[in-house]
Amino acid sequence: MDNKLKVLISGSGFAGQGHADAFRAAGVEVVGIVGRTESVVKEVATKKTIPYFGTDWEQALKDCQPDIVSIATPGGAHYEPIKQAIAFGCHVFSDKPLTDSADSAVALYELAIKKNVKTAYASSFRYMPCIQHAKQLVANGAIGEPTEVECISHFNLERDIPFGWSHRKEDGGGRLNNNFTHMISIVTSVIGEKILSIIGDVRDDLGKAPIVEGVHNFKTRRDFIPTNLNDPNLKWGESNVEWSYTVLAKLESPIASKPVSVLFKHGGLNPKYHENHIVFYGTKGAIFIEGHYGMGPLYVWDKNKNWQGLPLPQGIMDNLPKVEGDTERNWHYLVREFVKDIKGEKVAPYQTFKEGSLYQQLIDLIRKNDKWTDVRHLQ
Template identity: 65%
Template sequence: MTRPKILVAGTGFAGKGHTAAFRAAGTQVVGMVGRTGHVVRDVAAELAIPYAGTDWAAALSELKPDIVSIATPGGAHYEQIKQAIAEGCHVFCDKPMTTKGSTASELHELATAKGVKTAYAASFQYTPSVQHAKRLIADGAIGEPTEIESISHFNLERGIPFGWSHRAEDGGGRLNNNFTHSLAIAQALTGGDILQIAGDVRDDLGRAPKISGVHDFTKRRAFIPDDLDDPSLEWGESNVEWSYTVMARLGSPLARQPVSVLFKHGGLVPRFHDDHIAIYGTKGAIYLKGHYGSGALYVHDGSDWIETPTPADLIEAVPKGLGETEQCWHVLVNHFLRDIRGEAVPTYPTFAQGSLYQNIIDVIRKSGTWAVISEVTP
């Protein structure tokens, strides 16, 4: 395939970021589709994309892209992806893959039957620090991995305007938009399969103000009302989790026993110490600062924690001058395109992983593992 043609769905932060990643990899972005005519026309003009439209099926038919990049909110993914697969397009999809496990599984099966390649952007595993930790663990720096803790507290503002992130049917919720990355990182660090999962979720937000004009998800804080007690405000009801606690067991080729993992995320509560990912083993431990482990890395040598710099080759593997999200998109896009060309590439997240994650999220949201103590026989 020479200079593949890319059609992008979505005009916000992800749409712009996917466009830049595919262009940097040498493809031609031939079109962009969005929900609102004047918005998609403005963004396409800003990015020098020749086609702008609001009809996804028409764009597929007219442009005949080789690859589609799905950068819309999760609630829009299903039909867009299904139509693209039917046209024989390879699909790069941001997370969440869809809004529920059944539709994600269907899309995975359709893509497999059609023989198209897929990529699922649970992509924060590609930060240099996480890749450094992965290398250290594989080299035996901590012995056999035994336990991981992934802890984050975002302290998100309760006045963030009501939108897709507040609604399950639109792909919202912290499991879809935080846990997917954290679970992928744990799997990358251990090379492990998910054996068992249990969890609990909580909607501790309840509602959010309805404010017009929000387009770019990353700029939504600028629209928070000055007075949340203003009686003229309209409110939308949240129906998704803003906090979760998940326990998992991962089977790893690096360990004789399953690796125990704790994922703890509070979307609305403040942190006291650093958000972090810690990996413990039979001979040592690794501590990564940051909610996705993208900060400083420390190795415990048996007596103390020692900050360990990232190797130069891992730093050079990501593009310079970009945010972490954009850097990771670039890495994943490169793996995806090389795979499409038939080159040997490292394992990367596809719809197989994406559909598994949506089914796991369905299980966690049921919170069905509680035992009622009064009903337990002593």
């Protein structure tokens, strides 16, 4: 009897194809893929040798009878497919954001608990090698008690990227959904999972973007930027979501006597001058990691008051999936853990819909942005 697990993929773009590769690498049979456009999903299914394809998700659940579903569409399209999959009794792997609102995300988390299905939430850049290294160093007391974390990133995204889901709140767009989810996951993985308090400010400094047909893959959207932005026949869509944010948080750490302060500063459209970075400060030192998601290299402020570069430990290197691309490797890492857990094997804790629903609640609070103090009367 063949007991091989089966997965059905929702989404035929970059993420959907990446999820399919990750589940295959984990020994799961990819039995089907569902997309929005029939011609596109057929092409992807052929390229990936996936036997079943279609545009009707509920029908695909009935036809494929999967053990697992993998949700790889924009966040605004997550709620109904996940709800239907949970009703079928499927375990659910979902890319971030979980949904486009706190209420719907919490509802899915509660449904999953009620149905007793396993879930995984892919804010998966916590599996970056240097982040894993920093987690080990902090746990081993390399910086003493952690006191503060600084996360600075500026992406300089093209303002004329074609209008799409990333420009719309209702579709799961915005930099909080698609950057902050990774950043808060990174910081909590190193410092501690308990978030005590949060406050933030957001800004939509884009305004509008050109409407262009034919964009099906998020990774290639830049190829569709119009050559003539002054064309009078060009149509424009209005952004209704943040492209920059500043967030302050306090976290509880098992090795710190006081709450740890965290600054998240991200400008989606702003150019960087110095390297994007993540820094963990403590009572006895600091860890500096270059790159917005902790790509590396990693440096430690040592007892001689010098920044010393440290190589990755061999144990971390040996445990990494042998896959090109940070995003793809992190998917492979989490999928591997998720599948092992479904099979009943012992694994380290990973993020589930519990964190996915929490993050959507945090994002709604940050966007509400109602904690300003008017000081005009003091001047």
